[in-house]
Every structure is written in structure tokens, then in C-alpha cells.
Amino acid sequence: MxxxxxxxxxxxxxxxxxxxxxxxxxxxxxxxxxxxxxxxxxxxxxxxxxxxxxxxxxxxxxxxxxxxxxxxxxxxxxxxxxxxxxxxxxxxxxxxxxxxxxxxxxxxxxxxxxxxxxxxxxxxxxxxxxxxxxxxxxxxxxxxxxxxxxxxxxxxxxxxxxxxxxxxxxxxxxxxxxxxxxxxxxxxxxxxxxxxxxxxxxxxxxxxxxxSVPGTFFAPDLAAAISGVITGRLGARAEVEDLASVPPGALVDATQALIAIMPEFAEQWGPMALTPTPFSPVLDHDRLPRAPWQALADGAARGIELLVGHTRDEYRLFVADSDRECTGEQLAETIARLRGVPGDGGYLAAYPDATAARLHEIVNADWLFRMPSLHLAQAQHVGGGRAWMYELCWGYNRDQEASHSLDFLLVFGTLTAADIEAHPSAYRNAVAEAVEVGERMRADWVRFARSGHPGWGEFDARHRCTRVYSAQPYDGAYPEERSRWIWRSHRFKALRVCSAE
Missing domain, CATH: 3.40.50.1820 (Alpha/Beta hydrolase fold, catalytic domain)
Known part of the structure; x- marks a missing residue:
């Protein structure tokens, strides 16, 4: 009809x-x-x-x-x-x-x-x-x-x-x-x-x-350097006049070619070169003058109610199909690039039983999604706004666990029984649990949209109340305390060309 x-x-x-x-x-x-x-x-x-x-x-x-x-x-x-x-x-x-x-x-x-x-x-x-x-x-x-x-x-x-x-x-x-x-x-x-x-x-x-808020916002110098490499592959400058006659498909192809070799630019571009994308929001004096963490701490979103969170195993999605081998030297290099500090940055003491491969996964999850999400809630609270925190700790298979993107599938209710049963390492009760966890998340999202309150305590600096979505959801302190402590003094800000720092 x-x-x-x-x-x-x-x-x-x-x-x-x-x-x-x-x-x-x-x-x-x-x-x-x-x-x-x-x-x-x-x-x-x-x-x-x-x-x-x-x-x-x-x-x-x-x-x-x-x-x-x-x-x-x-x-x-x-x-x-x-x-x-x-x-x-x-x-x-x-x-x-x-x-x-x-x-x-x-x-x-x-x-x-x-x-x-x-x-x-x-x-x-x-x-x-x-x-x-x-x-x-x-x-x-x-x-x-x-x-x-x-x-x-x-x-x-x-x-x-x-x-x-x-x-x-x-x-x-x-x-x-x-x-x-x-x-x-x-x-x-x-x-x-x-x-x-x-x-x-x-x-x-x-x-x-x-x-799952990414921690990558770019200063104009880094964004310009990236654009220059992409357009340089086409013999053009990153200017409207030069690009007006270049079809979108050529720019897509040039971008994909850069992605394939992006780690080679790590010395100039810093940790963003280790991500799967050369693009992020760019600080702009007129439209986006400050990175969100600074802006919210200064009260920019005081009148907006914010629900923010992440999955527990954010980075598992990107390593689940690899052999996940990682040497201690590679781990130290990754931590140094992402944290900006020498040595292991406190991770070996915080996670004494983790393998180098597991620590590599945790560090990347922390830098790219988990800590930026947590710090956004903290900044909203500091700026006088209201924030609520969640973490998804449920997963339907042992390979990916509570991986990146699983939360939105549960909220929309589009993870089907067939999707779950087709996975070779699916858990025995995963189909029924997916329905229950998804219905709970969806109800909380709708409650928040309707009333401005999702149904658990607000986030604050002392208690850090968090809704944890597991097979049996519960409310408690933020679960990733070890990582929170490691990153407690870090400030997420716009990424720049390394030589400009």
C-alpha cells in the first residue's frame, strides 16, 4: 500500500x-x-x-x-x-x-x-x-x-x-x-x-x-599532506581547479593505492598511518575549531545529553583472520607510536598474563576506540554536560567476541540466526542471547531518545557508572580500569605532521 x-x-x-x-x-x-x-x-x-x-x-x-x-x-x-x-x-x-x-x-x-x-x-x-x-x-x-x-x-x-x-x-x-x-x-x-x-x-x-568513537581528528597540515600524496599520484595538486576534471573514480583508486602503502608514512604522519583510512574530520577555524575532547570539556555540548560507549574487543575484528604473531619489539614500537611514550607504557604490568599479540590488540583498541570514547564521556562531564557510558561485553563467537560493529547490529536487530549459526566458532546459546541483548540495547537507545535518560546512572569522574551489556546486563564501574589508568593523563587532540610537533 x-x-x-x-x-x-x-x-x-x-x-x-x-x-x-x-x-x-x-x-x-x-x-x-x-x-x-x-x-x-x-x-x-x-x-x-x-x-x-x-x-x-x-x-x-x-x-x-x-x-x-x-x-x-x-x-x-x-x-x-x-x-x-x-x-x-x-x-x-x-x-x-x-x-x-x-x-x-x-x-x-x-x-x-x-x-x-x-x-x-x-x-x-x-x-x-x-x-x-x-x-x-x-x-x-x-x-x-x-x-x-x-x-x-x-x-x-x-x-x-x-x-x-x-x-x-x-x-x-x-x-x-x-x-x-x-x-x-x-x-x-x-x-x-x-x-x-x-x-x-x-x-x-x-x-x-x-x-565506538575514533580518536583520529586531523590538523590541517596532516590533512593537506595526505591529500597531496593522493592527488600527486594523478599528477594534480589538491586544489579545486586542478581536480575539477578528475573523475571521482580516479580519486577513489588513488586513495586505495595509498591505503596499501600507508604504513610507509608512519615517520611523517605518525600513528594515523597505522589505521585503515587516510581520512578523518579536519580542524577548521570557522567550522570545527577544536577537537571534540577539548570542546566538550570547555562546555560546547553542555545542553546535549550524550550516550557514549564501545565494545570490549574493538580491535579483534581487524586481527581475527590473521595469525596474530607479534614480537616484543613490535609491541614496544606500537605502544611508543600510539602512546607517545618509550617502553611498554605500563601495559606489561597492567596485563601480566597477556601475550604480545593480545597486548598489541588491546593497545590498538585503546588508542583507536576505547579510550577516545571514555575520554569523550569524561570531557562531557567536566564541561558540565550529562553523559552515560556503556560497554558491550557480549559476543556470539569465540574468534571475534565483542568486536567492533557488533553493537549496532544488535541495536538495529539485524544480526540474524543464520548469521550466527553460519559462524564456525559460534557459541551454543548465541542465537537466543543475541535476541535478548539486542532487545535490551534497543530498548535503552529508544528510552534515551524519548526521555534523555537510558536507564542507568550518569557518568561522573568518581564512580564512572557504566551499563555493561553481557548475556545478563548489569551496571557497575567502568570495566577497563587497567587501560583507563594507563591513559589517564593522555589528551586526545588533533593529529599533526610529526615534524610540525
Whole structure:
């Protein structure tokens, strides 16, 4: 059955799926190509008639996307692959007024991702009584590279434009524009950390859920150095004029070529060269003047309620398929690069029974996700804001355990019994436990979106109250005390070119 809604730009026609109204591929800004390429998103023009909103919009330029826009630098293409700045909406009741709104910002290492991923289908969340919105935004070079003559963080500017669309239109889908919660994971959580720090985003949302916040924000010098290497492979400079005729696909290919050799730049670029991506939010004096940890400690998000957390085994996902061999020398080198201190940084004493391979995994998890998430909660508390902390300690298989990305699968309810049973090291009771843990997390996320309180004690410097999601969830002190103590004096800030420090 069809469902029609009149948005500010024109009518859209979606449909009902299992008692949820679903609208896919609604534009919130015109295609970011041609004269609009590398610029902030432009205002959307309206349309006549009724626009079909039954299919997801095109993916933005990224590896694996073969649409015509990957090869066409000039702009509009006939197959519609240029129309990629879109939102999707799931609503449980179109005639209702004032439902909480949850806006999902996907992850993907700032390189890739799509709101059309079936693992982020919003139907289960919407069935719990919220209106769910998901966003397509520019990733990779198009969205996050530092380019002379272009604004930085174009992907985040896209998100802000989508949030403006939400404020103007979501009441027509049953949502309350004054009760919007942004939520995202990994790079999506990094974008949320930026959004709650940015004056441009002020007033567009009331609450934020940041799942596995990356600790990588770039100073302009590092971002410029990375962009210069990528464009240098194409014989171009990282300037709008030079890149206007370069098709997105060529920049995607050049980026992938850099990723393959990025560890070779560790001496110049520091620890970011050991990550799987050359992109992160860039500090910008006008739009993103401070890294989130400093901004929140200074009170930038005092009026925003923040739920933040991570999985226990964040880095297991990236080493589960490797032999995980690691020498003591390699471990010491990794710690020195990530912590910025000589020796083992206290890890050998803190984890005396861990192998070198296990310590290597823990150190990377701490630096990249666990400690940035914890420190964001701490900064929010210091700045006078309200924060709640969680950690996912449940996993469905012994190879990956509570790995990176598992939390959002549980929240969306898209980890299926078939997914679990197909894993060769799945635990015996994992299917039933996944349902129970997912339902608990989803209920807490919805409770937070509805009321601003997820159901456990606020985070503070003394008690560090944390909701721990295991087969039997409980509330207690932050579980990773050993790592917290090691990183207690560290300050997460913008990463720079090493010679500039």
C-alpha cells in the first residue's frame, strides 16, 4: 500500500512494510557534482508531481561503486548515480504527532558506507515507537580530503544539511523536530563527536549516541599532506581547479593505492598511518575549531545529553583472520607510536598474563576506540554536560567476541540466526542471547531518545557508572580500569605532521 507525504520540496510516495511506513531516497540537497563538487551542499529545489521514494538513493563515490558518476567529472549523468545526497525515513504511524526522532549516521572509516546497507534497516527501531532517519553523505576524498578552495569536512556539512531537512520535514512523518537524537558508530560516531562540537550544528538535535568513537581528528597540515600524496599520484595538486576534471573514480583508486602503502608514512604522519583510512574530520577555524575532547570539556555540548560507549574487543575484528604473531619489539614500537611514550607504557604490568599479540590488540583498541570514547564521556562531564557510558561485553563467537560493529547490529536487530549459526566458532546459546541483548540495547537507545535518560546512572569522574551489556546486563564501574589508568593523563587532540610537533 502506498503512503504519500508532502515535504517542503514536494510530494513523495513511499509504502507500508509490515505496518511501518518507509520512504527511501528522498533528496535533501542537489547532487554534489559539476559546479557543486567539493563545495558545501546547496539548497534543494522543489519538484512538481509526486516523487517515488521506494528505492535507496545512489551510493556516494567509493570503492565498489560502479555508477556512471564514478567516471563523469562534469556532473549530471543519465543513470541517476549522481543523485546521492538522500535520506530515508521509517515511521510507525504517519498520523501521529510528536514521536522521538533518531537520525542514523553510518560508519565506514570515513571512506565508504551506505544507508542502504540491510544491516541498518530502521524497521525494528521504528516499531519501538520512534521515527528513524538515515543519511547518505559524501565519504572518502569527495567528503573528507583537505582541498584548497573547498570547505573541509564536506561529509559532515552534508549531515548538517540532512539535519536541517529533518527539522523542516519530520513532523510530517509523525516526528518531533524538537526531540531529535543523532546516533552513529565508528566513523559515524566520529562525525557525531564533531557535530556536538560545531556551532553550525547547534539546535539541530537534542541528544547524541556515539558508538565506538575514533580518536583520529586531523590538523590541517596532516590533512593537506595526505591529500597531496593522493592527488600527486594523478599528477594534480589538491586544489579545486586542478581536480575539477578528475573523475571521482580516479580519486577513489588513488586513495586505495595509498591505503596499501600507508604504513610507509608512519615517520611523517605518525600513528594515523597505522589505521585503515587516510581520512578523518579536519580542524577548521570557522567550522570545527577544536577537537571534540577539548570542546566538550570547555562546555560546547553542555545542553546535549550524550550516550557514549564501545565494545570490549574493538580491535579483534581487524586481527581475527590473521595469525596474530607479534614480537616484543613490535609491541614496544606500537605502544611508543600510539602512546607517545618509550617502553611498554605500563601495559606489561597492567596485563601480566597477556601475550604480545593480545597486548598489541588491546593497545590498538585503546588508542583507536576505547579510550577516545571514555575520554569523550569524561570531557562531557567536566564541561558540565550529562553523559552515560556503556560497554558491550557480549559476543556470539569465540574468534571475534565483542568486536567492533557488533553493537549496532544488535541495536538495529539485524544480526540474524543464520548469521550466527553460519559462524564456525559460534557459541551454543548465541542465537537466543543475541535476541535478548539486542532487545535490551534497543530498548535503552529508544528510552534515551524519548526521555534523555537510558536507564542507568550518569557518568561522573568518581564512580564512572557504566551499563555493561553481557548475556545478563548489569551496571557497575567502568570495566577497563587497567587501560583507563594507563591513559589517564593522555589528551586526545588533533593529529599533526610529526615534524610540525
Amino acid at each position: 502506498d503512503a504519500e507525504i508532502r515535504t517542503a520540496a514536494g510530494w513523495v510516495r513511499g509504502g507500508w512494510e509490515n505496518e511501518i511506513a518507509v520512504f527511501r531516497g528522498i533528496p535533501y540537497a542537489p547532487p554534489p557534482f559539476g559546479a557543486r563538487r567539493f563545495q558545501a551542499p546547496a539548497e534543494l529545489e522543489g519538484w512538481d508531481g509526486v516523487r517515488a521514494a521506494v528505492a535507496f538513493g545512489s551510493p556516494v563515490p567509493q570503492a565498489g561503486h560502479s555508477g556512471s558518476v564514478m567516471r563523469a567529472a562534469g556532473g549530471v549523468v543519465e543513470d541517476g548515480s549522481d543523485d546521492c545526497l538522500t535520506v530515508n525515513v521509517w515511521s510507525p504511524e504517519l498520523g501521529r504527532v510528536g514521536m522521538p526522532v533518531m537520525v542514523w549516521i553510518h560508519g565506514g572509516a570515513y571512506l565508504e558506507g551506505s544507508s542502504g546497507d540491510p544491516h541498518v534497516d530502521g524497521a525494528r527501531l521504528a516499531a519501538a515507537g520512534v521515527v528513524v532517519v538515515s543519511i547518505e553523505y559524501r565519504t572518502g576524498f569527495e567528503g573528507f580530503a583537505h582541498i584548497a578552495g573547498a570547505p573541509d569536512n564536506r561529509g559532515i556539512l552534508d549531515q548538517i544539511a540532512a539535519l536541517h531537512w529533518t527539522r523542516r520535514n519530520i513532523d510530517r512523518f509523525g516526528g518531533d523536530p524538537g526531540n531529535v537524537t543523532v546516533f552513529g558508530q565508528s566513523a559515524g560516531a566520529g562525525c557525531i563527536a564533531a557535530l556536538i562540537s560545531m556551532p553550525l550544528a547547534a539546535g539541530l538535535f537534542r541528544r547524541a549516541i556515539a558508538q
